[in-house]
Amino acid sequence: MSEKNREGKRSARERLAEERERQKARDKQRRGLIVGAAVVGVLGLAAVVGLLAANSGGDDKSDTSSGPVVAPKGANGKDKLSLPLGKESAKSTLDIWEDFRCPACKQFEDAYRSTIHELADKGQLKVEYHLATLIDKNLGGSGSLRAANAAGCAQDAGKFPPYHDVLYKNQPEESDDAFSKNAKLIELAGQVDGLVTDSFKKCVEDGKHDSWATESNQAFQDAKLRGTPTVRLDGKDIFGDQQNPLTPAKLKKMVEDANKG
Structure with a gap:
């Protein structure tokens, strides 16, 4: 080669x-x-x-509350999203939108609770409570939702009004998400005679009314209300006017006058 x-x-x-x-x-x-x-x-x-x-707003419960909507027994209004206090036959209706974590709602309840109960007990006023979960979204946590669910469970037991009042009397600081703990909500239920039963505890722990509470909050947002508390007597907004502030005495007179008409 x-x-x-x-x-x-x-x-x-x-x-x-x-x-x-x-x-x-x-x-x-x-x-x-x-x-x-x-x-x-x-x-x-x-x-x-x-x-x-x-x-998602950091709400570990509201984001998983996509199950079937189970309204509490005896819930009223459109889609059964309100919880009643007082006699159905009352001539006047007070609609109150509240969040159990809302400090302003506690202030309203502390100031008007006795007047509202007096008028309801006399058959002059029916109250419809609408529950919102705004603080959960604003500050994080799930206390508003958990408390709303527990309130629905109390409604199932026929003890919503006293439990509602217990929650506001024991409301934690706005930044303290204490109501996110089911054990705390059950502990507070012990202040309402006969409320703490196995069925109530299961309802609270299972989040039976979570989806209902979520739907109630959505209805609040869809209505574009100014915030909580929003208070309307027979459809008229009566709370929050700084020029003509509401007082318990004024509320009582409004209801008495409406009942005369």
Whole structure:
């Protein structure tokens, strides 16, 4: 074999080897791109999941309350989203939108509780309580929802009004999500004679009325009310006017006058 032929074959082998190396490099680069794309996809999915979690408001119960809506026994109004106090035959109706974590709602209850009960006991006033869960969304936590569910459980037992009052009398600081603990809600129920039963505890712990409470809050938002508490007597907003502030005496006179008409 001539030197020229040997040189030609060697050059061909070298070219082939070089081509194989280039091919390996291309394959390696392609695998790197595939892996990189997969990593980006996983990170993108994680980012989406994180965004959804952030937009959920941090409420570990309200986000899982997508089961069937179970209204408490005796609930009233459209879609049975209100809880009653007083006689159905009363001529005047007071609608109150509240959040059990709302400090302003506690202030309203502390100031007007005795007057509302007096008028209801006399058969002059029927009260419809509408429960919202605004503080859970604003500050995080699930105390508003858990308390609303427990209130629904008390309604099932025919003891919503006294339990409602117990919750407000024992309301924690707004930033303290103490009502998120079912054990706390059951403990407070011990202040209402005959309320703490196995069925009540199961109702609270199972979140039987979670979806109902979530729907009640949605109805509040859909109505575009100014906030909690919102108080309306026979459809007219009577609370929150700084120029003409409501007092217990004024509320009593309004109801008495309405009953005369």
